[in-house]
Amino acid sequence: MMQTSKTQTTYFFAGAWTFLALVLGVLGFHQANAQEESAKASRRVTLPPQTEKIDKAIEASWQDAGIRPSAVEEDLKWCRRVFLDVIGRIPSFDEMSVFMKDKSPDRKLNLLRRLLDEDQYTEEYANHWSTIWANILIGRNGGMEERSLTNRQGMQKYLRDSFANNKPYNTMVHELVTATGSTKPGAENFNGATNFLAMKVNEENAVQATAAVSKIFLGLQVQCTQCHNHPFNQWKQQKFWEFNAFFRQTRALRRFVRGTDDIDHIELINEDFAGEGSHPEKAEIYYTLRNGIAKVAYPVFVDGTAIGKSGYVSEVNRRSELGNLMMESDFLDKTIVNRMWAHFLGYGFTKPIDDLGPHNPVVNIDLFESLAKDFRENSYDLKQLIVWITLSKPYQLSSKMTKDNESDDPSMGELPKFSHFYTRQMTAEQLYASLAIATQANRKGNLEEQQRRREEWMRQFVVAFGTDEGDETTTFNGSIPQGLMMFNGDLIRAAISLEPGTWLNQLSTGKGTPQEKVQFLFIAGLGRKPRPEELTVAAQILAARKGEVGGMLQDMWWAILNSNEFIFNH
Amino acid sequence: MWNRFTTPNGMSRRHFMSHMAGASAMWGTSLSLGHSLRVHADTLKKNRKSCILLWMGGGPSTMDIWDLKPGTDNGGPFKAISTSGDVQISEHMPMMAQQMHHMAIVRSMSTREADHNRGRYYMHTGYVPDANVDYPSYGAVVAHELISQRPDLEIPPFVAVGGASEGPGFLGMSWAPFNVTSNGRVRNLEMSVDSDRLNQRRIALETIENSFISQNRGGVLEDHRKVLGKTFDLLTSKQMEAFQVDKEPTDVKERYGTNGFGQGCLLARRLVEAGVAFVEVDLGGWDNHQNIFRTLENDRLPVLDKAMAALTADLQERGLLEDTCIVWMGEFSRTPRINGDAGRDHWARAWSVVVGGGGIKGGQAIGATNDDGTEVVGEPYTSEDVMASVCHALGISLETTFTSRNGRPMKIANSGKLIKGLFA
Numbered sequence: 001m002m003q004t005s006k007t008q009t010t011y012f013f014a015g016a017w018t019f020l021a022l023v024l025g026v027l028g029f030h031q032a033n034a035q036e037e038s039a040k041a042s043r044r045v046t047l048p049p050q051t052e053k054i055d056k057a058i059e060a061s062w063q064d065a066g067i068r069p070s071a072v073e074e075d076l077k078w079c080r081r082v083f084l085d086v087i088g089r090i091p092s093f094d095e096m097s098v099f100m101k102d103k104s105p106d107r108k109l110n111l112l113r114r115l116l117d118e119d120q121y122t123e124e125y126a127n128h129w130s131t132i133w134a135n136i137l138i139g140r141n142g143g144m145e146e147r148s149l150t151n152r153q154g155m156q157k158y159l160r161d162s163f164a165n166n167k168p169y170n171t172m173v174h175e176l177v178t179a180t181g182s183t184k185p186g187a188e189n190f191n192g193a194t195n196f197l198a199m200k201v202n203e204e205n206a207v208q209a210t211a212a213v214s215k216i217f218l219g220l221q222v223q224c225t226q227c228h229n230h231p232f233n234q235w236k237q238q239k240f241w242e243f244n245a246f247f248r249q250t251r252a253l254r255r256f257v258r259g260t261d262d263i264d265h266i267e268l269i270n271e272d273f274a275g276e277g278s279h280p281e282k283a284e285i286y287y288t289l290r291n292g293i294a295k296v297a298y299p300v301f302v303d304g305t306a307i308g309k310s311g312y313v314s315e316v317n318r319r320s321e322l323g324n325l326m327m328e329s330d331f332l333d334k335t336i337v338n339r340m341w342a343h344f345l346g347y348g349f350t351k352p353i354d355d356l357g358p359h360n361p362v363v364n365i366d367l368f369e370s371l372a373k374d375f376r377e378n379s380y381d382l383k384q385l386i387v388w389i390t391l392s393k394p395y396q397l398s399s400k401m402t403k404d405n406e407s408d409d410p411s412m413g414e415l416p417k418f419s420h421f422y423t424r425q426m427t428a429e430q431l432y433a434s435l436a437i438a439t440q441a442n443r444k445g446n447l448e449e450q451q452r453r454r455e456e457w458m459r460q461f462v463v464a465f466g467t468d469e470g471d472e473t474t475t476f477n478g479s480i481p482q483g484l485m486m487f488n489g490d491l492i493r494a495a496i497s498l499e500p501g502t503w504l505n506q507l508s509t510g511k512g513t514p515q516e517k518v519q520f521l522f523i524a525g526l527g528r529k530p531r532p533e534e535l536t537v538a539a540q541i542l543a544a545r546k547g548e549v550g551g552m553l554q555d556m557w558w559a560i561l562n563s564n565e566f567i568f569n570h
Numbered sequence: 571m572w573n574r575f576t577t578p579n580g581m582s583r584r585h586f587m588s589h590m591a592g593a594s595a596m597w598g599t600s601l602s603l604g605h606s607l608r609v610h611a612d613t614l615k616k617n618r619k620s621c622i623l624l625w626m627g628g629g630p631s632t633m634d635i636w637d638l639k640p641g642t643d644n645g646g647p648f649k650a651i652s653t654s655g656d657v658q659i660s661e662h663m664p665m666m667a668q669q670m671h672h673m674a675i676v677r678s679m680s681t682r683e684a685d686h687n688r689g690r691y692y693m694h695t696g697y698v699p700d701a702n703v704d705y706p707s708y709g710a711v712v713a714h715e716l717i718s719q720r721p722d723l724e725i726p727p728f729v730a731v732g733g734a735s736e737g738p739g740f741l742g743m744s745w746a747p748f749n750v751t752s753n754g755r756v757r758n759l760e761m762s763v764d765s766d767r768l769n770q771r772r773i774a775l776e777t778i779e780n781s782f783i784s785q786n787r788g789g790v791l792e793d794h795r796k797v798l799g800k801t802f803d804l805l806t807s808k809q810m811e812a813f814q815v816d817k818e819p820t821d822v823k824e825r826y827g828t829n830g831f832g833q834g835c836l837l838a839r840r841l842v843e844a845g846v847a848f849v850e851v852d853l854g855g856w857d858n859h860q861n862i863f864r865t866l867e868n869d870r871l872p873v874l875d876k877a878m879a880a881l882t883a884d885l886q887e888r889g890l891l892e893d894t895c896i897v898w899m900g901e902f903s904r905t906p907r908i909n910g911d912a913g914r915d916h917w918a919r920a921w922s923v924v925v926g927g928g929g930i931k932g933g934q935a936i937g938a939t940n941d942d943g944t945e946v947v948g949e950p951y952t953s954e955d956v957m958a959s960v961c962h963a964l965g966i967s968l969e970t971t972f973t974s975r976n977g978r979p980m981k982i983a984n985s986g987k988l989i990k991g992l993f994a
Contacts, residue, residue, distance in 0.1 A: 204859055292907070351702070399787040411789065412740070413702040413978070423788040460757060463734035463749055464854065473734045478794060479746035480726060483801035484758040493762065531781060537774045544770060555767065559774035564794045565782045 045105045050374050050388040057367035058394050062419055068404035070397045070420035076100065076527050077398075077570070079111060082390055084426065084569050085344050086115050088128030089433035093524050112390060116383045122164050124433075127451070129382075130159030131429050132343075136216060137176070137196045141462050141472050144455065149252070149266045150199050151183040151192075156451065158192025169336055169380040170327055173217050178323040182255065184265035194268040198252050201268070205285070206247035214243060217326060219335035219356030220302060241287040241297035246322040248285060249273045249313055270319060273311035283311025301325040331356060333372035337385070341371075344389045346422035347410045363415050394418035399570040423570045428458055428476040431567065432491070438524055438561075439495040439503060457491065486562050495561060496554045504557060508550035514542055517549065518556055525560040618719045619893050619928065619964040620842045621712050623850040624835070624878060625733060626900035628857030629689065631914050632922035633906060633943045634866055635660050635874075637677045637935075644906040644942045647863055655933025662871040665879035671933040672882050672891060673926035674992055678937025680950035681902060684916040686857070689901030694736035696954040696984035703978070707736035708957065709848040710745040711982065715966045716847040723845045724807035726800065731834040733852025740972070742789070744796035747850065752834035754813035761805055772802060812844035813837065825884075827876040835877040839884055842894055853877075856900055860911040885927065895928030895963045899956070906943035920946045923956055928963035931994045954986025962988055 047055075062069055073081075079099045083091040091099070099111050115121050134142070134155050143152030162172050181191030183198050200208035214220040222240045249270045257264045275283030284296045299318055300306045305325055308316040326332055334356055342348035349368040350360050362368060371388070378384050389395055397420050401408075405419040416422070426434065432454050461476040475481045486492060498505050507517055518538045522530040530538070542552040560566055636659055639645040650658040655670035666673075683689040683698060692698050695705040706714070713727035720727065726748035728738075738745035750756055761768055775798070783791045804810065811817075815837040826832035831853040838849040853874060858865050878898065885891040903921030904914030920939045926932050938947045958968055961983055970982040 401786045401788070406786075409788070411704070413704075415702070423790055425790070475734075475749045477737070477746065478743040478790070478797060480748050480797060480801050480804065481757065483797050484756070484805075487801060487805070488758040488761055533781070534774075534777055537777050541770050541774060544766075555771050556774055558771050559778055562775050562798070563778040563782065564791045565778060567794070568787075568791065570787055 046109060047391055048384075048388055050371065050384075051391045053370065053374075054367065054388065054392040054394070057364055057370075058392070058418055061364055061417060065408075065417050065419075067408055067417060067419050068402070069393070070400055070402055070405060072393075072396045073398040073421065075108070078108065078396055080527050081395070081421075081569060082108075082111060082115065084430055084434070086112070086128070086386060086390070087121055087124040088131070088430050089124070089437045090527075092437050093520075096523070096527060108391060109387070112387050116386065126160045126162075126164035128429075128433075129163040130156050133159050133163075137212075138199075139472055140458065140474060141464065142199070143195070144459060144462075148199070149183070149254070149263065150195050151185070151265060152195070152455070153448065154183045154185050154190070154192040155195035156192075157185055158195070161192075163382075166381065166383055169375075169382055170332065171380070173332065174323045174327060177213060177217070177326065178319045180268050180270060182265050182267050187255070187265050187267075189267065191268075194266070197247075197250065198266045198268055201247055201250045202252050206244060206250065209247045209250070210240065210244040213247075213322075214302070215354050217335060218302065218329060218331040219338065219350075219354050220331065221355045221357060237287065237289065238295065238297065239300075239302065241285060241295075242300035243302065245285050245297055245299040246318045248283070249311065249318050270313045270317060272313055273318075275311050280311040282309045284309070301329075302331070303329065330369075330372060330376075333376045334368065336380075336382075337368065337372045337375050340382070340385050341368075341389060344386075344395055345416070345418055346424050347416040347418075351410070361415065363417075395421070397421050399423045421570065423568050425478055425568055428461055428474065429454070430569070431476075432457060434566075435491055435495050435561065460485070486567070492558065492561060496558050498550045498554060504553060505550070508553050514538070514549050514552065517553060521553065521557055521560055525557070526563075526565050617893070617965075618845065619716055619895070620846065620890075621708075621848050621895045621897065621928070621960060621964055622835075622838045622842065622881070623708060623848070624874075624896065624898045625735070625850050625852045626856050626874075626898070627690070627733060627852055627854035628900065629686070629902045629904060629916055630856035630870075630900045631858065631862060631866070631904035632677075633903065633914075633939075634862070635663060635871065636675045636922040636924060637939055637943070639906075639939075639941065639943050642942055644908065644944075646908065648867070653933075657933065657935045660871065662867050663875045665875045666882075669879050669882040672886065673896070673924050673932050674930055675922050675924050675935045676937060676951055676956065676989055676992075677922045677935050677939055678946040678948060678950050679903075679921045679923055679952070679956075680946045681918040681921075681952055684902050684918040686901055686916075689916075689918065691736060693899060693901050693953045693956075695739070696957045696986060703980075704737070704739040705980075706739035706741040706745065706972075707747075708960075709735055709747055709850055710738035710741050712848040712961070712964060712966070714741055714745055715961075715970065715982075716964065720845045720847065723809070723847075724803045725809045725812065725841075725844065725846065726804070727847040729841055729846050729849050731837055731849060731851045732830050733850065733854070735850045735852075742796070743793040744800060746797075750813060750837075752830040752837065752851075754815040754833075754837045754840075756810070756813055759805070759810070765806065768802075768805070809844050812840045812846070815840060825876075826880040827873060829873055829877075831873050832877040832880070835881040839881060839888075839890075842885075842890060843888070858904065858913050859909070859915060860913040862904070862908075862913045882926065891927045893928065895930065895960055896924075896926045897956070897960055898924040920944060925956070925960065925963075925992065928960075929994075930959075930963055930992050934991070936989060936991050949990070951989050952986065954984045955989050956986070957983035958986030959989045959992050962993070 076096060079096060080090055083089060083095070099107065102110055104110060115125065134152065138150050138152065138155055142148065143150035143155065175193045176196045179191050179193035179197065181189040181194050183195045184190065185192065197209050200206065200212055211222060214222045222243065249272070251269055251271055253267045253269060254263045255265050255267050256262060272280055273283045274280045276286050277284055284298055286294045286296055288294050298306065298309045299321070301322070307318070307321045310316045335354065338348040338350060338353045338356070342353045349362050349364060350356060375385055399421040401420050408414060408417040408419045410416040410422065461474045462472055463475055464472045496504060498508065507520065515535060518535060519529055522528060522534070538552060538556050541555050542549065545551045633639060633644070634646055634648050638648060638650040638658065638660055640649055649661040651661045651664065651667055652658055653667040653670035655673070657670055657675055659667060659670065681692065683692045688699055694707040697705040709728040709730065717727055728745060728747050730747035730749045732752040734749065735747040779795050779798070783795060815833055818836060823833065823836065826836040831851065834851040838851050841849050855870055882891070882896065885894050902916055902918035905917040909915055920943060937949065937951065939945065940947050961968060966982065968982060972980045972982070
């Protein structure tokens with residue numbers, strides 16, 4: 001179903017490249033850039049009305065706060081950001097050149113259209129977003145443990161297909177919440193969407209499904225109210241169990257390898273629910289208050305809408321009803337807009353982004369609600385939302401702070417004002433894909449093999465918390481284990497390898513002076529030319545290596561890949 | 571200019587290395603400081619305090635371990651046994667029973683967070699999760715306050731063994747836990763180049779880093795540089811041997827238990843000996859919503875009992891217990907009422923933590939719960955109070971105040987109070 005992308009086979013260097021021509025091209029595009037800036041001023045950039053709305057609202061909030069925004073970032077840096085955030089990796093040398101050669105005032109929009117609409121990027125786009133969503137839906141470790149019944153490949157396949165086809169977001173949510181079928185690709189009734197709930201419905205009366213669906217899709221944190229009325233949250237225990245009641249017809253059945261006791265996969269089904277009092281026509285559930293008193297609950301949605309009480313699937317399909325009710329909820333719209341805003345701008349309208357409860361403060365609330373409405377009115381088209389945000393003023397700003405906006409620092413507890421781009425570390429997945437594009441390492445095999453290899457690599461960073469809920473965190477967080485991996489890990493060794501056939505070997509043995517080659521490294525890795533002091537260090541290293549260019553390039557490339565400038569999105 | 575350097579005689583090796591040395595000082599490494607500080611090292615070592623947190627992920631049922639209610643509806647099947655201290659504990663903790671004269675049980679913990687993530691954060695930081703301030707965890711706070719006692723430490727002052735712990739919050743990533751597995755294996759430690767070349771790479775990296783940091787793009791970049799500096803230190807440090815828990819004699823390894831937690835506790839002892847300020851060792855699997863008694867009796871308690879007892883005895887024998895505080899706790903405990911699946915659910919209102927070492931008066935229980943274990947009798951204690959008491963045991967002043975960059979002052983341990991009776 002998915003196109004085989006060109007990027008699979010396109011090399012970092014266009015075909016039989018000649019080094020000098022490329023370097024000259026690079027020098028050229030800086031000049032072109034300057035000319036363009038003046039030309040562009042006289043021509044108008046096309047902006048969607050939603051982008052203009054964002055700019056207006058955010059600019060007004062700067063004024064209210066008495067701060068001034070940072071300067072607009074250079075186009076090439078914006079280009080790096082967009083590649084990282086939209087398809088999950090930095091741009092290649094060729095891609096930077098294509099962008100810079102575009103003389104239109106709409107070259108940013110043109111780049112977005114390429115990334116979002118052209119076949120050559122479909123696969124990378126789908127891969128990037130399916131990875132993000134797999135982590136949201138089943139966790140970084142979901143389906144990776146030995147005994148896990150979640151099929152990560154199945155989950156990814158469903159998500160990849162959804163993003164490759166730009167499935168409307170509401171449709172995707174409906175499918176995930178109501179899915180039935182088998183978790184494993186190739187099994188009868190395969191439906192990869194079932195992997196979201198497969199491990200969340202059998203234990204503890206589907207408490208995990210209740211918490212995950214409300215948090216991920218509606219921005220409502222209900223897990224605390226499972227046991228008691230939460231003091232800081234208007235959600236009450238009653239609401240938790242009423243929401244929980246929607247999942248009680250759902251069962252995850254084990255399907256075995258024929259003739260053995262080995263579990264092959266899970267089949268997620270809806271079956272008649274007798275209720276805890278054995279009245280299937282009015283299938284109730286019970287929960288216990290802290291004082292020991294038992295209370296009864298039937299399916300009621302968060303807005304108070306009740307559905308039929310019957311436990312017979314033929315009369316009331318509870319998950320289906322839930323899916324339909326969720327489609328009507330404006331929490332659905334707000335949650336995804338908040339998630340996408342935070343993805344691109346670094347912080348959401350709320351913190352954390354999946355808590356929209358009334359106790360949690362919201363910044364730019366009018367803009368937030370208006371964007372949510374626009375998103376619904378534009379058919380839940382994620383690609384449009386991406387364009388609105390990435391063309392907006394706050395996404396274009398430099399990460400360099402000024403005296404006028406230094407106080408806008410959400411990491412220090414301030415509410416975000418989006419007056420400069422918030423520098424942030426690449427995710428482990430972005431780093432992996434960026435190293436692959438910058439070095440052509442780890443690109444052997446088909447897509448699934450590449451994905452498996454990446455997931456294996458990712459596992460080294462996952463640490464579990466030892467709870468039944470499978471909570472986990474990552475050590476790819478800027479601490480020492482990450483530093484050690486970047487210094488010595490297999491991925492870096494491959495990236496700086498001088499073996500015949502590697503790109504560094506091509507660079508080192510190809511035409512050009514050492515200085516030109518170092519320039520090339522900086523442009524490829526950081527999207528800029530080296531500074532004089534950086535060239536001096538390279539020259540010193542070359543001297544220390546007695547003129548061995550390959551070794552010097554290795555050391556410089558190692559330093560570039562390890563630098564903050566490479567590993568941060570800025 | 572370039573061509574001059576490409577010729578082999580453009581710059582002598584010695585000249586180059588002297589450039590390296592000068593630049594390397596900017597990294598703030600301890601290389602040049604090492605000697606003068608080492609003079610004081612022996613004196614400092616004597617008063618060097620450390621803490622080991624035994625973290626029970628999932629929320630252990632303290633009513634079945636440290637505060638038994640045999641014979642009551644909620645009590646469950648376990649019996650209480652006498653110990654070397656003036657307290658009784660579970661029959662399935664026979665080895666710890668021999669060590670209880672070193673430990674104090676605080677039986678009157680009462681907290682409000684019964685969700686795993688919130689509870690874990692609260693018990694690790696003394697604060698409930700707050701959207702606007704990222705609070706530092708125990709390990710980061712203790713390491714930050716006690717680092718001056720260990721100037722020759724080249725390995726991270728805060729190590730998390732077999733689990734994640736919690737982050738360094740506003741103290742910055744250079745105080746983050748160093749996560750290792752319980753066998754002490756540290757990934758990606760082998761550098762494939764010699765130290766000269768490593769140094770050259772370091773200079774190149776530093777040059778790129780520094781110019782970017784100077785552009786005022788946010789504090790995370792400075793943190794990145796600090797972490798890189800620590801990573802370089804660690805690569806070349808002999809102290810990394812402390813992680814090689816495999817080098818311990820077989821009988822010692824067996825005494826702690828040949829499982830993840832046992833070896834993790836043994837590793838904790840080695841790390842404390844090497845000068846690490848805070849070690850957290852994780853034992854998960856306490857989220858026993860079903861079949862709790864079978865799981866505890868056959869699985870969790872034997873592992874815990876053996877390792878914790880061996881660690882306590884070992885620290886005592888080596889004269890380290892006086893300066894090393896041991897803390898045992900999870901994010902909360904479990905319902906006194908036994909549920910329909912023979913399990914217990916989350917319960918934070920009345921439960922126990924265990925502390926010892928570092929001058930804490932052992933062999934006693936502080937506070938109590940009522941007969942059915944649902945409420946605390948007398949004064950309740952919180953995460954803040956445990957943290958304040960541990961800080962006191964480690965000689966950290968409770969007047970210590972942190973200031974976040976936006977100027978908000980925050981007292982250590984969130985102004986918790988000392989738990990009465992813990993100190994003689």
